[in-house]
Amino acid sequence: MMTEQKSRQNRMLCVLMEDLVPKGHFLRKLDAAIDFSFIYEIMRPVYSDIGRPSVDPVILVKMLLIGYLYGIDSERKLEEEITVNIAYRWFLGLDLEDKVPDHSVFSQNRKRRFKDTEVFQEIFNTVVKKCAEAGLIGGECVVMDSTHIKANAANGNAEEVLLMEGPNEYWQKLNDEYGQDIRQKSEDADMTVTIKKKAVSDPEAGWMHRHPKPAGFHYLCHQSADIQYGIITDVHVTPGDVTDAPYCVKRIAYQKQKLKIPFRFAGLDSGYDTVAVHHGLHKLGIRGYIHLNTGHNASWRKERGLFSIDDFRYDGKNDCYICPNGCTLHYIGVRKVRYRVGKNYVSRSQDCKSCPLKNRCITGKASYKEVRRDFYQEDQERNHALIGTAIYRHVMRKRQVISEGNFALQKRCHNLRFTRKRGVWKVQEQCFLSAMALNLKRLVKYGTAPLLPAVPYLLYILDVVLKRNIRLRPVY
Known part of the structure; x- marks a missing residue:
């Protein structure tokens, strides 16, 4: 027999928040696994010692965590969910009659209190x-x-902007160490100009x-x-x-x-x-x-039957390269290409002129082979051996x-x-x-x-x- 509820009688109940949250709820386990009181010490430098009372910073961070734990990506929606969810209130330490902090608290704290600070970095490190x-x-x-x-x-x-790019820290370090007597083409500049889109x-x-x-x-x-x-x-x-x-x-x-x-x-x-x-x-x-990482250039050369840098054997004892035909490429100095610095090895023109593999090795109008080796490339080769x-x-x-x-x-x-x-x-x-x-x-x-x-x-x-x-x- 179907039952229809005709009316609802409002009753006053005396209950404890502790009894309303299931024993196996995830937030109960989380509360037992970690004590969030460490947030007070991290947040203390960004709060003033005078003025009106603020929202408890632990409640503030816990509210944000609830949103990320349960996939609530809107802070307005987060406020609504916490208002009606007893387990969320229990985790935050709010009673049924307590008002949930407004969603604007998060944006105002970002602009006025947390900006240019590392509080979230420190909280994350503490969790780790x-x-x-x-x-x-x-x-x-x-x-x-x-x-x-x-x-x-x-x-x-979007709009297009001109961006000046220079060498990064690694290549700048090489410049400082091996910058003297560098061979550099006239078209190679210390700064490059690129066009990028900006929102x-x-x-x-x-x-x-x-x-x-x-x-x-x-x-x-x-x-x-x-x-x-x-x-x-x-x-x-x-x-x-x-x-x-x-x-x-x-x-x-x-x-x-x-x-x-x-x-x-x-x-x-x-x-x-x-x-x-x-x-x-x-x-x-x-x-x-x-x-x-084989790289686009290596794949392009392989598809056309050309030799890549991997086909040249490096002789560390004599500091030279050996080509697939057995000829030697000698070290001639440091070469700078754009903002990259490397050791330059070249072959003799007479060796390449009579080489039967020249068509697979040299492209364009060059009469000799040139190979560049990065400084500290032995570290890369050592890991490649693994x-x-x-x-x-x-x-x-x-x-x-x-x-x-x-x-x-x-x-x-x-x-x-x-x-x-x-x-x-x-x-x-x-x-x-x-x-x-x-x-x-x-x-x-x-x-x-x-x-x-x-x-x-x-x-x-x-x-x-x-x-x-x-x-x-x-x-x-």
Whole structure:
């Protein structure tokens, strides 16, 4: 028999907030896993000792975390959800009759209190340290990658600007060390002029054009993660029109110095396969397992049956190159091409004139072969020798699962697909909170249960290799 409710009688009930939240609710587990009182000490320098009382900074940060934990990307919507959700109120320490802070509190604090500060960086670092204390960071191997975030700017509303670009820090260092007696063509300048698109509504966003990714104004979120449990250990945001490699070494060095994580291995994709990255990792005492980047020029030459730089053998003892026909390319000095400095090797014209392989080696009107070798290229070659080993294959698999998996989960569940904010600093805050949400979920899942001590990663890899009966190739 169907029952119809005719009327509703309003009753006064005496209940406790504690009884209204289910015992197994995620926010209960999160509250037990981490004490957020550390936020007071981080926020204290940006608050005044006088004036009217402010919103509790812990409540402020917890409200933002709720939005990222449950995929609520609108702060107006977040205020509405907290108003009617008892579990959210319990987590924030608000009673049923307490007023939820208005959504404008977040924007006003960004403009007046948090601007040009590192409070969210410090909160994120503290969460990472809490994960390390729970045994979730092995500290042996780091993986790094970047993902694009759609900027809050219309692709059609743009203007073109002239940008002067000079040498980066790595090449400037080489200039200082080997700048004397440099051979330089007249058309090679210290500064290059490029035309770039700039969004009118968000000038700090960059126009990204990476096939097969969508073209448009984006930001790039560069993230590092520990390979053991996938805990995100570092977040850095740049405009979308830059490459990944220049920020790799700096961010890993920051983690070793600031977070005291003693990384010894790094797993990176082909976008980081540059001499500067290999040399930087070597200076940090880190062995790099980096996917080989063949490059467009190498592919173009291979398709046409031409020799590439890999077909020339370098003789380190005599500091010369040997061509496929057995002729020697001698070192003639340092050569500067645009803002890159390298060692220059050339062959003799009479050797190339009678060479049967000349058509596969020299193009255009040149009568001799010229090969340029980067300084510290031996660091790159040393890491390239690791390609194909069992450890390399394992690190590459883990890198793909952790880096790509973290980004996929953050974009689907934790507000990283696009941004409503404008400016690098505000997008950085969004990326910090998204990464914190993922770290806190893993802290709740793995950190509250008793865990075995973190096993050194090399021993872990050897255990995997021995169990699978994989034969290791000797490495340096």
